[in-house]
Amino acid sequence: MRILFVASECRPFSKTGGLADVASALSGAFAVLGHEVLVSTPRYRGVQPERTPSVPGRRFHFVEHEGYFDRAGLYGEDGVDYPDNDRRFAYFARASLDAAAAQGLAPDVVHLHDWQAALAAFLVRSEGALPGSSVVYTVHNLAYQGVFPPATLTRVGLPASAFTFRGLEFHGNVSYMKAGLVFADAVTTVSPRYAREIQAPAFGFGLEGVLRERAAAGELHGILNGADYTDWSPEVDPNLPQPYTARRLSPKRLAKAALQRELGLEVRRDAPLLGMVTRLDRQKGVDLVIELAPDLVELGVQLAILGNGDPALERRLTRLAARHAGRVGVRIGFVDSLAHLIQGGSDMLLMPSRWEPCGLNQMYAMRYGTLPVVSAVGGLDDTIEEGRTGFKFDVDAPAGLADAIRRAVERYRGDQVTWRRMQRAGMAKDFSWAVSAQEYLRLFATVTGSPAAP
Template identity: 45%
Template sequence: MAPSIDSSARVLFVTPECAPMTKTGGLGDVSAALPEALRAAGMDVRTLLPGYEEVLGVMAHAQLRASVRVLGFDCRLLDAGAFIVVDCPELYARDGSPYQSRDGRDWDDNPVRFGVFCKLAALLATPDSPLAWRPDLVHCNDWPAALAPVYLHGERERAATVMTVHNLAFQGLCDPALVGPLEVPASYFTPDGLEFYGKLSFLKGGLVYADALTTVSPTYAREIQTPDFGSGLDGLLRRRRDVLTGILNGIDTQTWNPATDARIARRYDAGRLEAKAENKAALQRRLHLPVDEDLPLLGAVGRFTHQKGIDLLAAAADELVAMPAQIVVLGKGEPEHQRELAAVAARHPGRVAVAIGFNEDLAHAIEAGADVFLMPSRFEPCGLNQMYSQRYGTPPVARATGGLVDTVIDGVTGFLFESAESAALVAAVRRALAAYRDPARWTRIQRAAMARDFSWGEAARRYADLYRRLATVPQR
């Protein structure tokens, strides 16, 4: 039976990454901002993180609270105030990202690495916890945290559980031979449990056994219940739709604020939009493009993947340049997409600039200096850049999917297109540039975009309400 939860609830926020210490995508940003917003709302929220080298490096003050052996591994639990860190060098002290080596290959033992992580999260939510602090609720994020509700399911006295899906495409599939080593009850490995086409699915386990499910936008919550977006789990999600909620992510409105942003050439706000031109000129110079105030500058920042529609942008580039326009792109990802974009830049010197890698300063410079921001995603659970760009008065052109639908008002704060085709992207950019050539209309669009409230306050309130609704959990 789960305990009552009120505004002062103790919440264990379980995540494989948290900015700025470790981040591979939007989950890292969310894992930093949402717990902070919940703490501001009066909740006692502590974030459970694996002890990667980057994490331990900034937590030298952390105090050892317990040593435990989990799934055959010796782990130390370090208390760093708002963070509880799982220190197990054998599993987490590696050169690379949380999930991959530097050459982009998944760590072979990821199921064990995150199985240990989940087992510890579950342990902390039961009377057997070695810590004095015990959560009322465990909030699990994406597949690396998804076995925690599985481990807690059979406990007579336990915390309530929430499973948040940030991207359903990543499911944590592994060999069913690991059922035993992971200490998952064999009775759970069925089509109604963790089995997914012969594999063990971490994420499916969380979706089956958590008390409540959330995802990161209302539209994505509806989309993942369909075959087109459900990644084979749409039937399960339809069955559990009564406990599935879409809660739109927010953004860090202090970090992403053109009025105070130290990373941009000239600060500005909705009342000083003329200063935006200095950021455009600085961006053009930085990326070795001709400085031209009148030539529209299209910007894009993100991972170079099929999901993000980067191939649609590459296919559309010749037509976009001919409108005429300049294009700047920052990101990294799949080698074939990097080659496609490099070829585009080679065809259009002085018109297209591509920066491979990720640079936070340049990301801010693009948001501030571009005239239009491009997000041609095939699917987008929430998306953050379209909110950043609106805050910076850089109207987005985005595909009408997921959180992009929930955050961009077509023709008012940006421009949406339906089909995942380069021709649809080109048509939407034409609409945007028609507005751009009407200065009065463009200023209205910029100011309407900048007036949107994308802070974390509303999301924190929604999660607090969800926690309160989880007052009791019936035995299954």
């Protein structure tokens, strides 16, 4: 099968969140399974095409435009979106479709990811780009929709006829996300529970009606993301002081000490260490952790937090670390090696998201024997088994996070036999991309009418 894979970020070239990991791993998994894949992604500032990972069957096309993509950020700076994102990603969508034709690829499937690529679904369906291709659109986070004023239609060369309820119109504006939801042959999102959640107002962000229609027609699918264990596994991780396995967990203590030293925490084996690797915004529940932090310090818990995003949250975390030196360690930014060390060195990983389409960090944490403490939403609920591989709480319960952490800390301190059993149960879980890729390929075969993928 020939697949055009369109994503606005992709490791190792660009990354603001989990989309970059998914784009890299899933496109590679398609190629490993014997399919021809062309990945189209912007050439942002600093992207070095020569660093392209070699996977037989997968090629990359970098969409170039100095005015649009040679900037300090991918989508904006200092928490503010670029005002011309409508033009930037309309250009990206058109250029990605053009690239397939220019490179002689007649794709069976155009696989689009999030709002930045979604306009390509409209171009294929309504303007006849890549005739004969089917379109599958994947929603990674419905909260980010690419909504722009009506003048966008003229700015990016779209017909006025697109501005209808059954088209791109969304409460008087233009929604790129809606282009993908309406004009794709099938819509997927990144976990089964999230596919159900987004059909209700609480998580649908105004698009729940469209999504219910697609679901009723059998055209909305929840396919769980996978984990790239070639990169995220304590047996092979060069960022840890020593490798370790489920059968030999003792070197995990060395990773904990290394993490404590790295973030200026007291080096104590007995202190429960809670890690957090996250984008800093309200969705991720960072504010809940900040509010709870004094109580956690009183409980004898340490916090190790890595992330960037909302400047206000960055400032609050910096002040928190200064106020609780030795107990709270914060690094603003994203450092890949430190992200790995937090996974390996923490006892627990916090993910108190208000909503979470899938989440990858909880999968990584389980492989590292680090027990996740998560809200029971989206993919977090799909992947964590309460009391067996982690701890869950109801995000709507004000005291839920505190209670889940207390349960985890009590288990850690009072029952190491059960703790080790939980660690090993999590490490035995297999969320590898091969499983998820096969689900996508079966869907591709359905929408194209092709024989089932091998």
